[in-house]
Amino acid sequence: MKKTPDTDEIKEAIRAVGLRATPARVATLVMLYAAKSPLTHANVAEHLAESGIDKATAFRNLNDMTDAGLLRRSELGDHVWRFEPIRDEHHDASHPHFLCVDCGSVSCLDDVTLTASSKRASEKVGEITEILLRGHCNECR
Amino acid sequence: MKKTPDTDEIKEAIRAVGLRATPARVATLVMLYAAKSPLTHANVAEHLAESGIDKATAFRNLNDMTDAGLLRRSELGDHVWRFEPIRDEHHDASHPHFLCVDCGSVSCLDDVTLTASSKRASEKVGEITEILLRGHCNECR
DNA sequence: ACCTTTTTGCAAATCAGCTGCATATACGCT
DNA sequence: AGCGTATATGCAGCTGATTTGCAAAAAGGT
Secondary structure (H helix, E strand, O other): OOOOOOHHHHHHHHHHOOOOOOHHHHHHHHHHHHOOOOEEHHHHHHHHHOOOOOHHHHHHHHHHHHHOOOEEEEEOOOOOEEEEEOOHHHOOOOOOEEEEOOOOOEEEOOOEEEEEOOHHHHOOEEEEEEEEEEEEEOOOO | OOOOOOHHHHHHHHHHOOOOOOHHHHHHHHHHHHOOOOEEHHHHHHHHHOOOOOHHHHHHHHHHHHHOOOEEEEEOOOOOEEEEEOOOHHHOOOOOEEEEOOOOOEEEOOOEEEEEOOHHHHOOEEEEEEEEEEEEEOOOO
């Protein structure tokens, strides 16, 4: 799937995982694809509410599509789940996130990599599933 | 501070960060030091309730001591904070940590560094204050 | 002991997320 | 194009986790 799939491609993707392509789901994916960073349940629900979609529906869809493998849900340490589409262009690789502890904004860091300078680092480390950086973003400094 | 500080050492530590050494705080630290893994607010509150300490107090103390640098608060992914004592200066935020989302253990990764392969990464990123990797440790895999 | 500041207890509020159920829809089938 | 059924949605209330306001109580310096 390309960076910004159109409505038909989105519907296809939804059906491909065994879910029905409802307006709420399409709108959710459109929104997430348009976003540059992961969005919270509240972000999505608030936006969809303008189209008369209930927050429970928004939430169920986020979870259902996550379970179905269309979205990734991440917990950045502030007790709020954020969702972002899994673009298979990125090979489904999860990328590091940067969370501003002041304003709560999140950025995706596709081009940051981890270097272990010695094996000792991996003593306890098994499988790394998420990389999270926290700090102050440029706007908040 | 040693692995298992006694009551007086605990009181000292609390005062050292500018807080008053109240029974609730001492009991909280004693409990956390005795625990082998991070405890939830519920764990602590439940235990302290036996001594007539309110859960709001337990929670405030957990947060206050976290802010003061005596404890570390981590989020394993179930939207429940877990707390553990910071046993020595080595365990500060100056180096990356690895958090096992299964057992809650935190390990220090002194020898892992992050490399931004391009400046684009730092678009929004201002100052990074904490690097956290999450995953499954070798014992939990 | 006294005084000031920090803490505590209690109750009630908030916040994120979930659930039950009756109704409405998507979409495969004819 | 219309049907029928499994799915999805809306609504409303609920849960569990965490926080807050405020008056009373305790900590610790003098």
